[in-house]
């Protein structure tokens with residue numbers, strides 16, 4: 001009897017060949033094109049935490065916003081459970097119940113004039129999950145607050161956002177996202193504005209939501225140490241292009257792309273996550289050179305002007321994808337990729 005291969009599960013969320021260009025007015029009123037994301041392929045499976053890392057301006061937020069359907073794609077597809085979804089369609093409404101985005105600034109995400117109860121109840125109502133009686137709705141809100149460790153929940157339910165600390169506010173934002181009963185959270189630097197002393201608690205909360213509820217999380221960060229702590233898989237983005245991905249420890253121990261190596265060399269050890277004195281080394285990276293302009297990016301591999309191993313083909317064409325037995329893949333001519 002021939003052994004049957006287990007079917008590969010369909011990703012919960014997927015970007016397939018996704019490109020996003022922005023038209024901006026340049027000098028003398030001429031329109032310029034910012035090539036913010038180019039042909040990105042990213043998958044997120046059920047119960048998986050994927051970190052998207054890269055320098056400022058590399059396109060991480062744009063890719064997350066494309067996945068959240070906040071922007072239309074210029075090219076490519078966003079798929080939920082294998083189905084293509086486009087903004088402002090009927091399917092997009094259901095999509096917003098499944099995919100919730102959490103931003104860096106929890107204060108900006110909440111209605112500052114309304115109490116915690118109102119902020120969360122509104123999400124329950126908008127997505128058709130609110131109980132009919134007031135007492136039951138209060139109970140729903142209390143349970144959500146407990147879920148994000150805001151206990152005793154009675155103490156928090158009638159607070160206004162400005163009466164909470166940054167960490168407490170971000171927990172309310174997460175509770176509100178959970179009210180929608182999503183399968184995916186897109187966290188755009190969700191801990192970077194929080195006090196260093198509570199960042200680890202927040203990462204542990206996100207990990208618990210994955211473990212208990214099977215939530216999938218795309219965790220966008222500058223900070224390799226927190227990505228290492230939290231993520232199953234890492235995707236590395238440089239100047240709008242995904243250049244490497246793989247299981248977190250493989251990428252960290254055996255990076256394949258020279259940019260990943262540069263990122264790791266300039267990144268902190270995991271101790272930094274817990275030590276406020278040290279901060280994030282990636283924020284103050286001493287990497288040689290600057291990321292390129294996305295209006296006129298270098299041809300070929302966009303990293304070649306900074307790459308110590310650049311060769312002729314790197315300047316001419318973006319390499320194809322090379323896959324490794326470790327589960328990693330990279331786009332790099334050093335690994336003999338065809339363009």
Ligand SMILES: Nc1ncnc2c1ncn2[C@@H]1O[C@H](COP(=O)(O)OP(=O)(O)OP(=O)(O)O)[C@@H](O)[C@H]1O
Nearest residue numbers: 022024034036055056057058059060061062063294
């Ligand atoms: N709405 C927009 N209009 C024009 N250009 C944009 C727009 N949104 C993003 N960009 C440009 O796209 C590029 C990628 O930006 P993006 O914010 O996605 O990067 P990032 O990796 O998330 O950076 P950071 O870590 O600083 O948030 C930048 O050059 C940015 O200026």
